[in-house]
Amino acid sequence: MSTKVAVINATPIPPRSSRMIIDALRNMGVEVKYVPLQYLGLLVGEGESRICLGKDFLELEGGILRGIGSIVTVEQFFARVAILKFLEERGIYLMNSLQSLISTRNKLETLITLYRKGIPVPFTIVSENLRFLYDTLKEKGINDFVLKPIMGSRGYGSIRIQDVDILFQVGKTLLSNNLPPLIQRYVDKPKRDIRAFVIGDEVVAAMYRYSEKSWKTNIAQGAIGIEVKLKGELEELAIKSTKTLSLEYAGVDIVEENDRYYVLEINGSPDFEGLMKVTGIDIPEKIAVHFLSKLRR
Ligand SMILES: Nc1ncnc2c1ncn2[C@@H]1O[C@H](COP(=O)(O)OP(=O)(O)O)[C@@H](O)[C@H]1O
Ligand SMILES: [Mg+2]
Structure with missing residues (x-):
């Protein structure tokens, strides 16, 4: 049968x-x-x-x-x-398992889990208390940050803000709609980030995503992908991040700043069409093979 x-x-x-x-x-x-x-x-x-x-x-x-x-x-x-x-x-x-998919749909939970396992993530702050957000960012002198939805993808809804009073107004609107803002220090990356696609214990494909148009380097936001072979620290970071969230396959977003890497997010149901076009690698086939090997074990 x-x-x-x-x-x-x-x-x-x-x-x-x-x-x-x-x-x-x-x-x-x-x-x-x-x-x-x-x-x-x-x-x-x-x-x-x-x-x-x-x-x-x-x-x-x-x-x-x-x-x-x-x-x-x-x-x-x-x-x-x-x-x-x-x-x-x-x-x-x-x-992926239900639990691991739920964890990655929640950007906050993902960041906390990564942080606790020693994976570098940018400074992040979340609260439903606007005054607390405002005062903390001022105190810390952070005036370039990204406001993201807790549950979001493809760059939709993320806003770069360079003034805490703008945050105050935007935050007020979000909170009046019961949406807690997740705020992250803007990482001064080159005009690109890295998308690694991990299946099992392997980075099967990766690309730089370059954008001249937007600080958001999602392919869905117009970024251009260029294949890159990850090695050493970057490769390990992508695999470790995937394992940390108990994912069998994942898209890992990494940014660089002054020779340091930060993991921005892990996607437990990642898109792959852009990456396939860029690398020629048959990702759905690799997902299917890995799934069947796990299923039949
Ligand atoms: N803290 C940050 N600093 C700099 N760029 C960021 C930051 N957070 C997000 N970005 C940019 O925005 C894009 C989308 O953010 P991400 O957290 O991956 O959410 P999404 O689920 O929408 O892809 C990233 O690929 C990156 O280019
Ligand atoms: Mg992303």
């Missing part, structure tokens, strides 16, 4: 990256279903204990978890997390 696996995401139709992973798995002879989280159903109690997709019982050995939703309410988040946890507890192998 063939292996039954899923690619799980939070959109009714698979995004291109999910589609590419599905194709890679199919090419390897695997039976793959795309599973949108909003179509799952959970039955529990009085003898019931199962998960359905539409009307059918969902029979799975494992899944590649590509997302849990980016614009969701706390209730949706709780429901989806509970269902995915139920799957994992039934022995269905998820990659």
Whole structure:
């Protein structure tokens, strides 16, 4: 019997990256279903204990978890997390694991975890107390910083601010919408950062992302990728960061400043199309191979 696996995401139709992973798995002879989280159903109690997709019982050995939703309410988040946890507890192998994906969706949790494991991260401050933020930044003399959403990606919503009073006004608006601002010292990087793509114990591809237009060097913000082979300290940093968050594969963003490196974030469901174009490396195939090797272990 063939292996039954899923690619799980939070959109009714698979995004291109999910589609590419599905194709890679199919090419390897695997039976793959795309599973949108909003179509799952959970039955529990009085003898019931199962998960359905539409009307059918969902029979799975494992899944590649590509997302849990980016614009969701706390209730949706709780429901989806509970269902995915139920799957994992039934022995269905998820990659990345639910816990590790949740940790990377939360930029604050990611930074704290990295910091605690000795990985360099830029000075970061979070509070729902605006006065505290304002006074601390003034005291520390930090007047070039980035305000980021706790849960964000592709550079969307991050703002560079060079005046604490602007922060005060922006922060006030965010907080009145119940959005705690995450503030980070602006790292005076060259006009580039580094994106390392780690699978298992290996950096399988990496690129410099250059931007003349924006301080944000996401490909989605118009940056241009140029392949780079990571060695030594940088390679180790990317792999260690991935392991620290118990991820099987990840996109690691690293910036340089005065011969020092800082990890900005780790993405547990990273995009790879840009990196594929730049390096010619078949990343979805590598993700599929790694997933199957873990699943069959
Ligand atoms: N503290 C910082 N100093 C300098 N540049 C930053 C900083 N934080 C983010 N950036 C720039 O913004 C981009 C997006 O930030 P990042 O934290 O990776 O969030 P996202 O999830 O939106 O990619 C980074 O690739 C980098 O170019
Ligand atoms: Mg990033």
